[in-house]
Amino acid sequence: MAMDLHTITSPSFLKQLDQKQLVELSEDIRQFLIENLSRTGGHIGPNLGVVELTIALHRVFNSPTDKFIWDVGHQSYVHKILTGRASQFDTLRQFKGLCGFPKRNESDHDVWETGHSSTSLSAAMGMAAARDIKKDTNHVIPIIGDGALTGGMAFEALNHIGHEKTNMIVILNDNEMSIAPNVGAMHSVLGRMRTAGKYNKVKDDLEYLLKKIPAVGGKLASTAERLKDSLKYLLVSGMFFEELGFTYLGPINGHDLEELEENLRYAKKMDGPVLLHVITKKGKGYLPAEQDRIGTWHGIGPYKMETGDLVKSSSKAPSWSGLIAETVRKLARTDERIVAITPAMPVGSKLEGFASEFPNRMFDVGIAEQHATTMAAGLATQDMKPFLAIYSTFLQRAYDQVVHDICRQNLNVFIGIDRSGLVGADGETHQGVFDIAFLRHLPNMVIMMPKDENEGQHMVKTAIEYNDGPIALRYPRGNGLGVEMDSDLAALPIGSWEVLKEGKDAVILTFGTTIPMALHAAEQLREQGIQAEVVNARFIKPMDTAMLHQIFGRNVPIVTIEEAVLQGGFGSGVLEFAEENDYRGAIIDRLGIPDQFIEHGDVAELMDEIHLNSDEVVKVIKKRVNASAKAETNV
């Protein structure tokens, strides 16, 4: 009899269920996820992989007194179901709806917010240190995936936790996948663990065997020691963590409720840091997701449940990621300097084609944005042309590497800032709205953003040909506008803007995704007798200062628009220009992302919510033009 998951108000009911009921519950949860996410989309693969793990955790421990910290947090849907939020899943990742990641204001059971990878162990160390200082006795349990474990922060934390010997139970959820198949030497170590079998059992057998060998000197003892060492090599996994100061348990079957519970109860009684290695299958229980070997079912839009067919997007235009990556690939055919680097997003950044054509010039470095960025800098010192494809939000991880390694040494790195602007469903932790503000003030940095995919391909050419330092090309999530594409590529003059529509009464300065908004506003204003000029300010840095002087010389209202934070953004640059050049009387209004974090939802809805739309542009310009007309009549 399927359980109505909507009736769950707290995980405490789990402790009353018997094994049969628990297995039925896991089946109910899987069915619930598959059905609901076929309508809303979301991170189906990761969540199907942690159904039993999450049930066992909530059975053995007492959340929220015991703290569950979900690394990345994209796999916290089961936790949300068991903590009374099943009824909200029809609003998953929608405007004002259920967040796709842990959210402290949603539930006391969400003790830590995630979205960016590899933070769970550090947060856990903080919570455990606080517990110990306050002499509390609760458990702290970070759950980290094998992908997230490739993040540098995770190693920093492991190093410290092992040193402090802090009571903590780290759950390593190993499904051999990051978004795409996992990469790195750590992945190989985990692989040896998976094949070596139960570390502790083999270790005990080995100890037993060695005790049986009579205490003799010479050859036999040394053979026994060599046997022990070679077996230890096989068990290097456990060794790896045990040498770091953890008690390593496992690997265990992450879909066997009884084995999970037995090991969690065992770990619960142990002192010091424990790492329980849990083997799971991403997408378990839904064949299309289970069979996924490239990452399609990691995070997905709505799909047909019966067939696993995606509900296709209506756009015929190329995806921005695909356009940029394929243009780089095209240019790489005649330019051997070009090397592509991605921090664990080969699929999201559409680099599969480049990787297949240039396998030795493509590097997926794992979830390691800092390493990716400085590796790119290293490549550039050897006259290569590295293309670092990185989401805007994840570039935040590598700020100092951009400053200290790339800009300061003025190295020819081409940064493709993907997912620039609002990304929508992933919400606050993923909006790509800070990169202009944190890059614009860096000496030697060039930042550009195309108005459409045709200008985008020319900008790739511009970046590849630019050899005077770092250059960043911003592009949004999703698809282009479907414009005609030039067959030949030509580099753009650095710092050049273009007038898209002339107008004598006001000037709108904008770039990228907000160009259509500006053109629409200019049309609306024209109907009301106001001629607004629209300028494609496609170089955010350096700005087209010649054109700016000409514009300021007209003494008309100026509006800047950007789908990025206002504080320190493009509009701030225009204000700085006015102040530095003594255009004191200039009237400048800036429209953009206000000083707040933007939650999840449909991008258009989010833009309306913050009044970043053509109506607002019209309102601002009308107010300014009418005010100056009034001032003139009063003279």
Ligand SMILES: Cc1ncc(C[n+]2csc(CCOP(=O)(O)OP(=O)(O)O)c2C)c(N)n1
């Ligand atoms: C800093 C950062 N880089 C990249 C990502 C994108 N990302 C989200 S989930 C994921 C893979 C995580 O793999 P794993 O931890 O093994 O979890 P699984 O999906 O396998 O359950 C990546 C790379 C991110 N969230 N944060």
Ligand SMILES: CC(=O)[C@@H](O)[C@H](O)COP(=O)(O)O
């Ligand atoms: C959880 C996470 O960080 C990634 O899965 C991210 O959601 C991918 O974003 P895109 O869907 O824009 O590639």
Ligand SMILES: [Mg+2]
């Ligand atoms: Mg994984």
